Amino acid sequence: MSVPVRKFDAVIVGAGGAGLRAAIQLSEAGLRTAVLSKVFPTRSHTVAAQGGVAASLGNSEEDHWHWHMYDTVKGSDWLGDQDAIEFMCRKANEVVIELEHYGMPFDRLDSGKIYQRPFGGHMSNFGEKPVRRSCAAADRTGHAMLHAMYQRNVKANTQFFIEWMALDLIRDEEGDVVGVTAMEMETGEVFVFHAKAVLFATGGAGRIYHSSTNAFINTGDGVGMAARAGIPLEDMEFWQFHPTGVAGAGVLITEGVRGEGGILRNADGERFMERYAPNAKDLASRDVVSRAMVTEINEGRGCGPNKDHVMLDITHLDPATIMKRLPGIREIGIQFAGVDAIKEQLPVVPTCHYQMGGIPTNYNGEVVVPKDGNMSAPVRGFYAAGECACASVHGANRLGTNSLLDLLVFGKSSGESMVEYIKAQPAAHKPLPANAADFSLSRLNRLNTQTGGAAVGETRLAMQRTMQKHCGVFRFKDMLAEGVSRICEIQKMAATTEIRDKSNVFNTARLEALELDNLIEVARATIVSANARTESRGAHVRDDAPDTPERPNGRDDSTWLKHTLWHRDGDRLEYKPVNMNPLTVESIALKTRAY
Amino acid sequence: MTARTVQFSIYRYDPDRDEKPYMQSISLELDGTERKLLDALMKLKDKDDSLSFRRSCREGVCGSDAMNINGKNGLACLTDMATIAEPIVLRPLPGLPVVRDLIVDMTQFFKQYHSIKPYLINPEHPPERERLQSPEDREELNGLYECILCACCSTACPSFWWNPDKFVGPAGLLAAYRFIADTRDEATSERLDNLEDPYRLFRCHSIMNCVDVCPKGLNPTRAIGKIKDMMVRRAV
Numbered sequence: 001m002s003v004p005v006r007k008f009d010a011v012i013v014g015a016g017g018a019g020l021r022a023a024i025q026l027s028e029a030g031l032r033t034a035v036l037s038k039v040f041p042t043r044s045h046t047v048a049a050q051g052g053v054a055a056s057l058g059n060s061e062e063d064h065w066h067w068h069m070y071d072t073v074k075g076s077d078w079l080g081d082q083d084a085i086e087f088m089c090r091k092a093n094e095v096v097i098e099l100e101h102y103g104m105p106f107d108r109l110d111s112g113k114i115y116q117r118p119f120g121g122h123m124s125n126f127g128e129k130p131v132r133r134s135c136a137a138a139d140r141t142g143h144a145m146l147h148a149m150y151q152r153n154v155k156a157n158t159q160f161f162i163e164w165m166a167l168d169l170i171r172d173e174e175g176d177v178v179g180v181t182a183m184e185m186e187t188g189e190v191f192v193f194h195a196k197a198v199l200f201a202t203g204g205a206g207r208i209y210h211s212s213t214n215a216f217i218n219t220g221d222g223v224g225m226a227a228r229a230g231i232p233l234e235d236m237e238f239w240q241f242h243p244t245g246v247a248g249a250g251v252l253i254t255e256g257v258r259g260e261g262g263i264l265r266n267a268d269g270e271r272f273m274e275r276y277a278p279n280a281k282d283l284a285s286r287d288v289v290s291r292a293m294v295t296e297i298n299e300g301r302g303c304g305p306n307k308d309h310v311m312l313d314i315t316h317l318d319p320a321t322i323m324k325r326l327p328g329i330r331e332i333g334i335q336f337a338g339v340d341a342i343k344e345q346l347p348v349v350p351t352c353h354y355q356m357g358g359i360p361t362n363y364n365g366e367v368v369v370p371k372d373g374n375m376s377a378p379v380r381g382f383y384a385a386g387e388c389a390c391a392s393v394h395g396a397n398r399l400g401t402n403s404l405l406d407l408l409v410f411g412k413s414s415g416e417s418m419v420e421y422i423k424a425q426p427a428a429h430k431p432l433p434a435n436a437a438d439f440s441l442s443r444l445n446r447l448n449t450q451t452g453g454a455a456v457g458e459t460r461l462a463m464q465r466t467m468q469k470h471c472g473v474f475r476f477k478d479m480l481a482e483g484v485s486r487i488c489e490i491q492k493m494a495a496t497t498e499i500r501d502k503s504n505v506f507n508t509a510r511l512e513a514l515e516l517d518n519l520i521e522v523a524r525a526t527i528v529s530a531n532a533r534t535e536s537r538g539a540h541v542r543d544d545a546p547d548t549p550e551r552p553n554g555r556d557d558s559t560w561l562k563h564t565l566w567h568r569d570g571d572r573l574e575y576k577p578v579n580m581n582p583l584t585v586e587s588i589a590l591k592t593r594a595y
Numbered sequence: 596m597t598a599r600t601v602q603f604s605i606y607r608y609d610p611d612r613d614e615k616p617y618m619q620s621i622s623l624e625l626d627g628t629e630r631k632l633l634d635a636l637m638k639l640k641d642k643d644d645s646l647s648f649r650r651s652c653r654e655g656v657c658g659s660d661a662m663n664i665n666g667k668n669g670l671a672c673l674t675d676m677a678t679i680a681e682p683i684v685l686r687p688l689p690g691l692p693v694v695r696d697l698i699v700d701m702t703q704f705f706k707q708y709h710s711i712k713p714y715l716i717n718p719e720h721p722p723e724r725e726r727l728q729s730p731e732d733r734e735e736l737n738g739l740y741e742c743i744l745c746a747c748c749s750t751a752c753p754s755f756w757w758n759p760d761k762f763v764g765p766a767g768l769l770a771a772y773r774f775i776a777d778t779r780d781e782a783t784s785e786r787l788d789n790l791e792d793p794y795r796l797f798r799c800h801s802i803m804n805c806v807d808v809c810p811k812g813l814n815p816t817r818a819i820g821k822i823k824d825m826m827v828r829r830a831v
Contacts (some may be wrong), residue, residue: 039649040701042744043657057725100725103715103779105733105740112727137740143656144740151714186694215652249630251654332654335673336630457641501645503611506695509644 016044018386019201025415049142051256052134076395188504209352224518235357237530245351365414396538453498658745748805765805765815
């Protein structure tokens, strides 16, 4: 069956921070670029980021990119690639200043410079004491940033396809990427977008978990599409649980609250982080704080009638500071916890927040896969940036404010790489394979004709509950193994989901079924990779790899200092080395991680 | 957490199937965990997957789930189920073409937003570091930059209903003032010229529906008043 074809130099899938930043690069270079997004750009999940973006501007006190790099490597529990981390930390000032020039309304210091606040894991002088590195617009940094970048794209005349859902990646016989299939949501019509280069900037898949800070749209669409197209996924076992989601509601409370002086307390009112991280205390790295919270709850010191959360206390802060620096948090407390944070403590619990793994890339945004003995061979025409990608800068645990930095730096670098690549290509596009849209059409046809299948909502809930129970903050050998077989069962259900709504007009039931196809790939990659990694590192902590004098924190560098690559085909796992060699400075040597 | 049954009356229209729109009465069993209207709507969608509405962040920052709730525009994710009056009457945002059920075509709304040049204009070559701005000057942007483009305000405005193609509407004008008020922007007179027209700005008659419905507590009428003041001042 033939479908209409639209031809562009470049196609960007996703219009969150990474996609919009790349689009600026491509549009300003004069290339014909289509940006596809399943929501209006300013509704992308970058909008929900609160606390800030890291850059060693040193506006309040001395800071240096090298210190930032050290913190990021340590935060990653040494699983991050040091070339990519150096690249990101060195570029931070440049991309943040650019944003300011685009018009981003950063908060200001009396000097007129960008306001900076402390954030978890960000320290001065190679881990000494917390440093003010997070550049913030109150507690609405993501909102201010996303709008500023959308606005810059309006100025650059970027061509958006809004409320278009990408379905599948198109690769030719040589494996090169030559486009995507996509559906216009308003009409249900399928198109082929034929391009010389494709960027996935589709965000994370936090909705594989039952309790998540993520928006409903965070369904790992790019990650799922890549997996179906034979691209392996990197380090998918590493998921960040943010310490402070509103208990019950899951809505995010920024770490910036602790940056401004907020304190976590258990049922006895004790500032328990002093016991777990004597130096950084409440501003230790997120995985450390989340585990401390769950330990407090498991040992009976949780709060509330079910003793199932802890309290975040800012009642000692000046109300004027709260209204100036954390106005959105006060609103969230009132809306979702029924608590005015100026007067009362907020009930919080670790909540799934960020996908550290993803589509493997280098720091130029090129997607890289094992090929002919090279573990990192670029896939021609294919790029990825932001949360869907794994560069890898976050390794086993991301530092707060490094996600907004990641999407700026790698959004820009992938955009630059694409400009360079496209300009070096012949004028004519590589031809599309004859059957370019068949796979997507067969998926849609299956959905339209399926009978006797499981409901989408029910299947999704089964997946989310399984992931929550079997692959959460603490992981257990037996539970992981059982989780793998349960997710495989649920994947069979997902393959036969049935929708009752068959309309072609803005069919959200169909969209949710297509999103579930992507989510389930991510869930499977996650639990299979987690089951195989028999050490504890960063956010991945297992009962059979405990903290011992021989293996502090349960980390096993002799066996596991390597990246996981999960192949969808037969759940095959292979591993590639971590790049311990930075671009210009000395390698940051392995060390036991403590805060 | 007590169970109860709530009554909904929801605007339904699928152009693929329905000759004309109708109001559907539905009752829903709640178990008490549904804090917000969006939670209840998600539950309704589990029962009837054809019920169509936009949603994303579920915390009031993305602006997707704006709709007309018991006669007043608002976000489903910020509407409390505990205090809402029954039956809960849900309609699409007024004044824009309906795509399906609670989903409206927002093209006209965004066209007006784009018409005010919603980006910083400063022809000078930017400095190597950030442009400096005092905390006081930055504070001028508070109450302006937080807009989430949900369209609650513009689609509550009678002037926008009458002239959606000519009147910029409260959301667009709030954005216009956001750039006028920014000390880093150098295009104030160009921006005022762009609005100097019997319709674009001056169709605002300070009815203040926009202020009444804004889910972020912003005040477009005040911003519009400031632009009008500037127009007057530069005329004399």
